[in-house]
Amino acid sequence: MSNTASISLTQFIDFSTKVSTSARINFVKGVKDSPEYSPAIDYWKQLRDEIRRIHEKGLPITDLYHLSDNVTEAKRKNYIKNIRNYVNFIQKHDVEFFDTGKGFWQYDNLHIRTTPELGLKINGQNYLVKNYYKVKNNNKVTKKNISTTLTLMKLSQLEFAPPPDSKFAVINLQKGILHESKPIVDSDVLELKIEAGTLLDIWKQT
Numbered sequence: 069m070s071n072t073a074s075i076s077l078t079q080f081i082d083f084s085t086k087v088s089t090s091a092r093i094n095f096v097k098g099v100k101d102s103p104e105y106s107p108a109i110d111y112w113k114q115l116r117d118e119i120r121r122i123h124e125k126g127l128p129i130t131d132l133y134h135l136s137d138n139v140t141e142a143k144r145k146n147y148i149k150n151i152r153n154y155v156n157f158i159q160k161h162d163v164e165f166f167d168t169g170k171g172f173w174q175y176d177n178l179h180i181r182t183t184p185e186l187g188l189k190i191n192g193q194n195y196l197v198k199n200y201y202k203v204k205n206n207n208k209v210t211k212k213n214i215s216t217t218l219t220l221m222k223l224s225q226l227e228f229a230p231p232p233d234s235k236f237a238v239i240n241l242q243k244g245i246l247h248e249s250k251p252i253v254d255s256d257v258l259e260l261k262i263e264a265g266t267l268l269d270i271w272k273q274t
Contacts, residue, residue, distance in 0.1 A: 072177045115147060120185070123188070129155050
């Protein structure tokens with residue numbers, strides 16, 4: 069088995085928000101044993117695509133509600149909840165869309181894909197946004213445990229030029245809350261390296 073780990077930003081969030089070591093080990097094992105990516109098994113692809121389409125075309129955000137009629141019955145309940153939280157969040161703010169490109173972060177043999185899902189200007193502030201969708205609320209996203217993800221996003225190598233004042237942000241669709249990046253200090257980088265090193269150590273030993 070290769071000692072090189074390549075994961076998505078969502079998977080890093082899932083890992084970093086798990087509390088126990090055993091939960092982290094089981095998660096990494098699950099990632100390694102999972103099949104290659106395919107749109108057919110991407111649970112949230114329809115929602116991600118529709119959110120982007122609506123923003124790109126400048127359509128009413130409430131159009132997103134129609135998507136729940138076009139997903140399988142097994143997905144409908146979770147889609148409705150996440151759609152409701154996203155619509156409620158957007159309706160509370162003045163939001164404009166802008167385009168983004170690809171990004172990644174590398175640490176030793178760990179490669180994390182950090183491409184923003186959206187560029188959103190929210191109340192005058194530009195954000196490079198990752199929406200965090202979950203089927204179960206067993207991973208609680210808090211201001212504290214999302215901080216390493218925001219540091220990672222800010223240190224990513226971007227293959228595009230964002231607006232110079234852009235901040236990185238995660239919108240937690242469990243609660244409809246935006247967590248934004250802050251100026252990085254040395255302790256933030258250290259915490260990220262420790263988190264990434266832990267993930268990579270588990271990867272190599274499982």
